[in-house]
Amino acid sequence: MYVDYSKYSPKSLIEALSTIDGDAYPxxxxxxxxxxxxxxxxxEMYEASLEQKKAERWESYFSFIGYCQLATGVLAIVGCVLSVYNQLLLDAAFGFGIAALNIAAGYSIVKRECKYFFLSYLNLGLQVCSFGIGGFYFNYYGLGGVFLTYDWVLPVYNFLEFGFSIGGNIASFSMGSDSNGFIQLxxxxxxxxxxxYKVMTKRNINPRL
Known part of the structure; x- marks a missing residue:
């Protein structure tokens, strides 16, 4: 059966080429x-438009990460200010440091300051792993996360746990006599x-810088 391909759109032509049996329908x-x-x-213009849309979608994800970091920084400052009289100097310094890191990292993404993108690597890298071993405890959740947890101290958590959290402590650490035993990704x-990494690669920026 004859097919009039002149009526096909660029998308339909590409799809037809990937499905046609050349031997059966020469x-x-x-x-x-x-x-x-x-x-x-x-x-070619159609394919370029697809690539452009894909790039814009990745850029929107990228911007969202930047704004989330800015929001985390602002909330961290508010939290530090509201509890400044109830905090130790070290805790206050830790809180303001977290705020500064988030604001700097978020701003560099929103403004596309490429040479400072490493700050987001550092900031998010610190959030990948939370843990408690013996008397030492560290967590850094930012605005929240999706967690895989293994706890070998509390029997109720003695397995891998999948959970979701928004809010709570943005970051905390402690050293004491508590018997912690967990790791969380x-x-x-x-x-x-x-x-x-994906956006930096598309922008031809060395992700290792």
């Missing part, structure tokens, strides 16, 4: 190849790192 195959050749520029932080 005439249609020749007609399809000829149509694609004659409309090469139109097809933030899957959301890992995903954000992968998005940053």
């Amino acid at each position: 005439e249609n195959y020749k007609s399809l190849i000829a149509e694609i050749s004659s409309r090469r520029e139109e097809i 933030d899957v959301l932080a890992i995903l954000c790192l992968l998005i940053i």
